[in-house]
Amino acid sequence: MKRVLAVIAALLVAGCSAQAENPAPRPVVATAGGPVRVRLDPAQLARAQITTATAQKRRLGLQVLTGGQVQSAANRTLQVATAVDGLIERVNVQAGDRVQAGQVLAVLKSNDVSQIESELMQQVLELQADRQQAVVQVNLTRSQRDRERKLFDDRIGSRADYEVAQSEYQKALAALTGIDSKRTALITATAERLRLLGALPGEAVRVVGERRVDDRVYIRARRSGIVTERSVNPGELVDADDSKPMFAVADLSEVWLVGQVFEQDIPRVHTGLPVSVRIDSYPGKTFTGRLDYVAAALDPDTRTLAVRATVYNREGRLKPAMFARMTIATGSVQVLSVPAEAVQKSGEIYVAYVPVSGDTFEERPLKLGRTIGNYVEVLAGLKPGEPVVVRGSLQLQGQAQQLAS
Template identity: 30%
Template sequence: MNTTTRNALGASCALALACSALAGCAKPTAAATPPAQAMHLDDGSIAVDKMSPLRQRLQIAAVQEQEIATQTQAPGSIEAMPEKLVKITPPLAGRITRLQRSLGDSVKAGEPLFTLDSAELSAAYADDSKAKSILLQARQELERQKTLFDAEIAARKEYEAAQAAFAQAGSDAQASADKLAQYGAGARGTRRDYVLRSPIAGTVIAMEGAQGGYWNDINAPVMTVADLSTVWLSANVAERDLAQVAVGQTASITVDAWPGKAFEGKVAYVGAVLDPETRTVKVRVAIDNRAGAFKPGMFAHAGFAGASRRALLVPAAAVLQSGPSTRVMVERSPLRFEPRTVQVGASHGEQVEIVSGLKAGERIVVKEGVLLND
């Protein structure tokens, strides 16, 4: 075989090998396109191919009706009860000569808090003494005029004038006594020392006055006494959640100062007026604070459990968002699903309440339904 013949045979073999290689490469290209996993049918349903791996990923379960109670959360703060908090303001001016109680001290009702040296008190005692003397003189004069009138010695006009003077003196004497009583000063007290006593049992939670200082503002408190054995959580409940709150209801309470701990209280008051700016209502929860864990001013949260009711709950993963609508995938027949628009309610842990669009017993895709929604 000459050289020319051998070259021609080599070229033919190379061409044949090249064609075989091209034919072999073309086969995988035709098989690389996977079969459709889900097909959208004309009636709006979605069918899954029997050979599709999607079939193994979808999880389907029946919708169940369960007993639930809606939990409403509201922010708030701890407050002293207004009827158990008294700002101690002296009814007259004077110098503080002694502080019988200090900040943080416990007091009982009627115990002394501080003593004032007051010229006003001295003047009040002087007025009371003068009024009593005038009353005594008016009584004696009335008795003399009565004796003379009965003996037909004095005229009726003089007797009636003595009666009027006695009545006026009695009124003045009562007014001076009432003034001392308003001060809380006894008829036999000292002329200048005024002792102000606590009207309630509690704790001194604020102190403004100092021993030796002159106090002339009778509208400013020298100290504040509060009974903190029971405190209020003042919560702001949204207008839409008011139906879940009622007087006497138990509320769960958490405070930032005690993370991880839960407390309980009773709803004592639901506000009668809605705040037009925040659209909330004040709800006050009474809390037993004998242990002293709650301090006025603390931030807190209150949880109110509504009445239990029956509702449809589905896993949150079953709910799909499609534009403005919320949908779930309902099984119409094996491997065929219907996208259905539903209305959702409140969340309960990892489940969501379905308000409308589903019925108990219907089977839906509870996992990987988003693959059908694409």
């Protein structure tokens, strides 16, 4: 029994000696007075799935980022109002409906229209009575002219009598023509008045033909688009002098995005710059446009400057009042840079990890400049052409912090 225990003890001592001679790879090796180096064993390397990128000079687009709100473009929006006082009889659309130019949005009953049509009908009736008398006069003077002509041809009557009869006939004919012209002008003028008030096309001709007054006015869309505002309901009285529109119809194939930029960004912002817009409702979708307005003065409360971009929206996805993120492209610059994912914060400094062998990585303190898109400008700490760890850099930082603690 003692012999067996002695053998086991000898094996344990031999095993400990072997481990001392061949230690397992430590995760971090700090060289004396030198940079921190992290070494990973095969299992750690497999889990980290390390990828690298090269520190190099890249031409990067400069940007100003801001939030904003979508608005319908004022130059593509028409306010629809009434030209007469009246009572709303029917409303045919809701806010958000798509309408075509000429489509009836609402119908109202107006005393102004009925009065105009009544006056037209009365004047036409008076002209009709005048015309009947004029027709009688034309017939009489024509008969008198024909008789005088026959007498003159038979050498019984005088030329003077015939010429007087001919003149009277021409006067009667001119009077009849004048009445017809007056009737036509009256109908044309009334039709234009009714058209401006919103009556149906051909309404004046209908009144004359049917001798019936219709007091309805048809409020129509003057352009195709989306109804963005509706402020009336059936049964309401509307006033032509009221400045509030009944409807607003907007063409949303282009919209405005209004945002604010901070004071430090003002020197880089001007009209004409391209913009890209992203919105949470459509992840992965980017809308494009151009900056077309920069305010002349700061908002004294927020110390920001209002800007506005016209954004293309042909699919109609952007809706008024939506919030969006706007990126204003202000130019480009060529700088030494690495992907932002390669940079980690370690205490008060930023670091990146440079491969020095298949399983060992050197921690490099960095002096950084601007973050431009997905890249970070490197002012010191790396040289052009040096590789840096991108995927896996967070795991390397964790190993380094584990040793430091």
